[in-house]
């Protein structure tokens with residue numbers, strides 16, 4: 001759900017005019033809508049939390065998509081679970097009021113310290129990605145006199161038909177345990193001390209715009225469930241990961257209802273099996289924009305450049321994946337002539353663009369909104385070029401809350417020190 005609307009020629013998020021946000025908190029600035037996050041979450045929860053279900057399904061928001069504490073808080077208050085990939089993300093979820101029991105911990109290189117921390121906090125489960133990790137979790141849990149609930153993340157070898165950097169379920173990817181080894185690893189897990197098998201997990205990729213790869217992965221997961229059952233290992237749930245795509249421009253991903261119903265239908269033969277999902281992008285991408293201001297216009301004789309105050313350090317997706325984000329005027333009644341050019345940032349890299357070949361009616365000082373920026377926007381930002389990270393603002397009805405202050409330079413170099421001076425005597 002997108003919640004941007006135009007009122008008298010000015011873009012609003014919920015009741016708040018975007019120029020008012022820029023005036024109060026300056027630019028560049030991420031702006032999120034609580035109502036949009038809530039509606040996107042409810043699209044999942046309405047499908048999955050029905051009273052009649054024998055097995056309690058779970059939706060675990062993929063924290064990597066947007067880990068701002070207030071975003072996590074909104075979701076925690078709605079009863080969300082969380083998919084995390086680091087000790088840091090566990091700590092964020094707990095800080096925001098999330099339930100430890102609703103946390104699933106994925107990631108290919110969990111450290112001893114992270115495993116210990118997760119066990120101390122008694123999180124819901126580990127999604128184990130290798131035999132070596134399984135052995136390590138068993139050792140640590142046994143030494144702590146506790147039990148780790150685990151799913152194995154298996155690699156179903158399904159082509160997600162998405163950008164190669166965000167496809168994760170192919171044999172060549174580093175993620176998960178190969179399907180052909182899964183039974184052996186489960187059998188090992190069944191006899192290891194400190195381990196309780198609870199489920200199976202997969203995640204085939206991100207920004208999927210078709211149902212078919214999800215259903216193909218589900219078939220392979222259910223074949224595994226059957227094999228395990230034949231070998232005396234009963235699972236309580238399967239976790240089909242995240243990956244449902246969103247509309248950035250003209251993509252037409254399946255509706256949440258269609259996606260979930262297709263899977264639930266197939267799961268009718270497995271009434272004891274709960275379905276877990278780990279959506280990230282589908283919950284937050286279209287619930288946020290990056291607000292930026294035009295600094296300069298430049299024409300080099302054959303090409304126009306619209307230079308803005310947000311760069312690839314603020315929003316990396318266009319530079320890294322050639323991702324297309326719509327960029328629109330915040331004030332839409334401009335009488336300026338339209339120009340077609342690249343929207344570029346201040347960073348000293350040719351790849352520092354937010355959009356290429358865009359037609360906009362802009363002058364220096366105008367505000368632009370980079371749309372669909374709520375997922376993998378701030379979380380992938382950096383301080384490259386010593387650029388302080390931008391502010392984050394949560395809109396709630398007519399209110400705006402600063403949920404992350406713009407960094408200061410002191411923030412940027414915190415922890416750095418000078419060495420003793422070697423000035424000549």
Ligand code: LLP
Nearest residue numbers: 062106203206207242243278279280281376
């Ligand atoms: N679960 C696991 C184990 C994952 O690795 C991911 C995403 C998700 C869930 C959530 O996937 P989603 O529902 O958001 O598609 N930075 C990239 C996306 C990387 C996704 C990595 N894994 C981008 O900006 O497109």
